[in-house]
Amino acid sequence: MNSLPPLIWLQAFEAAARTLSFTAAGHELGVTQAAISQRIRLLEDRLGQKLFVRHPRSLSLTPAGQAWLPSIHDAFARLQEGTSEVFGHTSGQPVTLRATPVIQQAWLAPRLVAFHRQVPQVAIRTVSAIWPDDFGPEGTDIEIRYGRGDWSGVEMRSLGAESLLPVCSPALADKLPTPEALAGHTLIHAVGFGSGWAAWLAQAEVAEVEQHCFALTCDNQVMTLALAAQGGGVALTHRRLLQQRADLVAPFDLPLPSDEGFWLVRPSRRHVSDEAQKLWQWLCHDLS
Template sequence: MSALPPLLWLQAFEAAARTLSFTAAGRELGVTQAAISQRIRLLEDRLGQKLFVRHPRSLTLTPAGQAWLPSILDGFARIGEGTREVFGSTPTRSVTLRTTPVIQLHWLASRLLAFHRAHPAIAVRLVSAIWSDEFGPEGADIEIRYGHAGWSGMEALSLGEESLLPVCAPAVARGLEVPADLAGLTLLHAAGFAVGWSSWLEQAGVTGIEEQCPALTCDNQAITLALASQGGGVALVHRRLFEDRDDLVMPFDLSVPTDEKFWLVRPERSQRQDEASLLWSWLCREVDADSD
């Protein structure tokens, strides 16, 4: 046969073979006994062999049915396993949250863990995105984005004003007293931000020093901070993402403001999943607590 029988027929066979009752199978699948009987009959016609012996008040499997049942059970088990791996064990109570790796690591992780401890029955699926075109209303209940807001069809709450400041490993910081000391050190750049090293060096009064500094450019801020923590150079970081780190220090008390911000975002729609609304409210309270 070139095509598998319809899934509804296979479900009917699996349930009836397991319970040895069309009535019990119908009850399990939410249909009538007659519907199960019809699906089994259509399946037998498609296969060209009987799967059940019908007795007055019971069923037994034919040799063909007995031989086929293990493959069907294994197939449904594999489908169930794959579904749990991709969508979680409780897909009807899952919430998808999408944001950048650096936000996940340095702002969201502790807050998400607290939410999980308070609501362990809600499965949160965390999805990473880096570039702006990886965000969007499809596939996520909530997002944390970076930019100027104004996204069509989206409700947005600012996490607060932002500024960028240089950070590095403590051993590197010991050789830095003034911004001019950056000469010869590697500057770690994160692509995609409106404000970067050029703006900070200009404000520090050492604009030309960038020509004396080797550069490493990464596609996300999480990597620049990881390199900086290992003594690989000096990175720029958003102040709110630096506050909870103990592996980096700020060699200069000078930051550059940026009009781009992090935003808590969700689609504007009248009907929302209760679990997603609960996580949204939780994160909004965390934002309010940060501003106190």
């Protein structure tokens, strides 16, 4: 290959690979889904390899696409760094912050309101993420991630130690005097977490209760807590997320310590704007 593919093709690939959607990539880049599809096809023709597997209603990366994506991310990050170093930060650009919806509601929202009251001239854009693969340094100034804090290439601050508690509506809690009373009720599961109901029940020494329970499974904690608040069952959630919620109570004071937790994260190899630095310092202020 004598030359690099056109930049707009690379932009289309990066956006589509990150969102796994030609439509979402088109919205992000301000073009149609058909334009993204055409650019990807031209790029694949130039490279001589397929980058995406087209499913009926979704996309996935081929092994070649997965292998190439980190290089594309690094190239765009370096381009952004170089531009900022030479020309400075573009005024008016918002600080982008990515987090899961549940931590946005429970932890981030009150802090953003307080920050905005103090520094209203700083524009902020929040981006929601559900799965671990949704996260990554590209395109964001700050993230709130969940895990063990074993990521490379980032600066991290822990939001604090975490523990898990069963939670439910007050009416249902009145029917649960002991963990054994969970038998016959619905356990609400959130996928993607290292610790779950099996671990909590084992710690409570009632592991056998799970086989006598019904189950509802969700891909995010916003939904598990909504179901629990509506009386749909008992959810297992982080003690931090229970704060400031009058519609949920913990029927048992038996927290399960977790080796995973929430972390404030930002790329370690990126120019930091004054606005992003102000927000970072504000969010770090009350962390241990």
